[in-house]
Amino acid sequence: MNLRPLGGVSHGFLSKTGMVLGRAFFPLLAVAIIVGTALWGPWVSLGVTVIAIVAALRLL
């Protein structure tokens, strides 16, 4: 039986998935903020948006 090292396969998969998610960080954050409105209300979404913009301007 030819077994491939599980750790290597999962590491490769996880790192590729992580890169795709990392690359799409801002659109995913936008979806979370918009959809999150239904969960935590529009004011929390607005607060998170303002914090994200200020953080980007100061740190990024």
Add this chain to the structure above:
Amino acid sequence: VSSEARDAAAVLRRWQILAHPQDWHCVIFHVVCLTAYGCAFWLYRHPTAAGIAGPWSRVAFVLASALVLGWISGIDVGVNFHNHSHRPIFTSQFINRWFGRVWTFSGGWPSFFWEYCHVTIHHARLLTTEDWTLPKHTSKGSFENFQRYIITHWPWRISMHLWKDLTARHSLRRRSLRELGIFLALWSIPFWVDPVMALWLWLLPHWIANAFVMNPGMYVQHAGCVPKSPAKPVNHSVVFLSNFFNLTMFNIGFHSEHHDHPRVHWSELPELHMHLKQELIDGEAHVVPFGNYHAAFLLAGDEARQQRFTEQDVGYKGSR
């Protein structure tokens, strides 16, 4: 290599959709952007389910949504589609053309117009008097005021220049008209669904994307720079080294490298940067440790804040 292996490789190439394996990132990024618009539209049309039935809660929702939609649209067109305009991401010309059209309409642009501005004007005439995509120069030779540029550039100045350029030649005129028609057909869809919703969750984000994401990006990438010459070969663009910025912005921070080698794939820019590092150091390229956003924050401020932008990354020569 055996003939069987060659045949197998040829068959695989025929079925290959993307020009580069990393281009999935571009497709996923754009699809998530369109999903974000779809979610915002759905919630706006179902206010009770979203908990935004009251006027003030709706204002808060629209404001938050417009800001984040504008932000991601600015990246999606200004950086993501930008990569496609230099190196089309699909192997099929037909898919490239149509994916491009449904790529830039969510940033308020016909794809052909954006590509023309960026490739034909900006890259080919970088920092000359003919590069009308960049801020105007003052009598002292520096860029005009940051705020004036971001407010006046899109759509006002851009439309004026595009009108002049694209109506000047018969072939360009016909193509431009066709592309504008396709753009207007796609772009008007949200207005047919709900004009008020389209105003706040479609037009407003596009203005934010252009005025507060793409225009500041153009400004900071070339602020304090000079046209390329034998004496100043790497002083035409600023290099932004923030790792998180480059991860989330398709390595656009390596901007000097990108302008000198626009056909190099975006995923290979960090490697190219390391390869060219000594040239950048020798040529005294302007290298900063942050990204475009902080640069825009600095350049939008008073003289003391603007001065901080001109400082060089102190750790660059040694560690990176």
